[in-house]
Amino acid sequence: MKKLGFGTMRLPRLNPDDPASIDIEQFKKMADLFMERGFTYFDTAYPYHQECSEGAVKEAVVRRFSRDSFVLADKMPILRVTKTEDYQMYFDEQLRRCGVDYFDYYLLHNLGRDRYINTEKFGGFPFIEKLKRDGYVRNIGFSFHDDAQTLDRILTDHPEVDFVQLQINYLDWNSIAIESGKCYEVAQKHGKKVMVMEPVKGGALVKLPDAAIAKFNEFYAPMNNPALTPASLAIRYAASLSDVQIVLSGMSDLAQLDNNTTYMQDFKPLSEEEYKLVDDITEILGSTGTIQCTSCRYCTEVCPKNINIPEYFGLFNMHAVTGNKSNMYYERFSMNHGKASECIKCGLCEKNCPQHIEIRKKLENFAALYEQE
Incomplete structure (x- = not known):
């Protein structure tokens, strides 16, 4: 499976102010090119695009390609679960919305120290484990936005999960708040494969400040390759990690998808010189009025x-x-x-x-x- 995944949280819109107004025809063209170039992984979730993302995946992907030709990931909306019975209700609805009989990857959505309490209380992990035993799900895991200590606790309590989805990008790698690097190391310690979200940090690593762009252009200009963009550097950074299975990109138009699939089709990990470039850009980004806290506590x-x-x-x-x-x-x-x-x-x-x-x-x-x- 190629390492680039299609995240369906930022699909093209007919009306920029209306998240529900997904441009299905453009999405179909994007899905066609994505599959044509050998990529297969689509990621959706219950609340994306005001609850319209799953239905859009059904229209653009499920109804147009054979089920064994693509990989589909979806997520249980644990924030909405208030009793054990809710898990089955939401899962059945997700199967209908997506028009499938099973999910290749299924996640408890956005687990952290707060939501973990209710997930344990209502039996979220036993529920997804049963889904896997019964054949409705092939791989189980959770997406996670919290610190490494909390991740270690969850993976220690639940070794049955197959993977974890983490926010990883070069800006957050040593971040005191996000702890991307530490969370990745925890996943490695527990032997879990990693799916990456937010590799370009919501676009922050696409529109770099002038000093960082100057560094970037100085390095890549001699190569004369238009596919090598700030976004490509960020996505390849995440994909270069050995235990990363998929890097999700929330592609919003056909041009973005064309660019991403061009440089990821024959993926090459970052070179030592590119890692040095990343360090230089990170230093520039970190010099913009930040507090020089080392988290010694x-x-x-x-x-x-x-x-x-x-x-x-x-x-x-x-x-x-x-x-x-x-x-x-x-x-x-x-x-x-x-x-x-x-x-x-x-x-x-x-x-x-x-x-x-x-x-x-x-x-x-x-x-x-x-x-x-």
């Missing part, structure tokens, strides 16, 4: 309000670099911890900080960013 050892300072600073840095906020991560990082606004300005954290960061002021800035109405 000396601050949290003395904080009387148990504020999750390093993780909050990681989220602040992510916003500084990409302009994106992640309220989902803030909710998870503040679970059983004090919020940034609960800082009492005692100053103990700053006395304990080896980097001499003005933590109290930075927490004020973070609270203004994440806790304002």
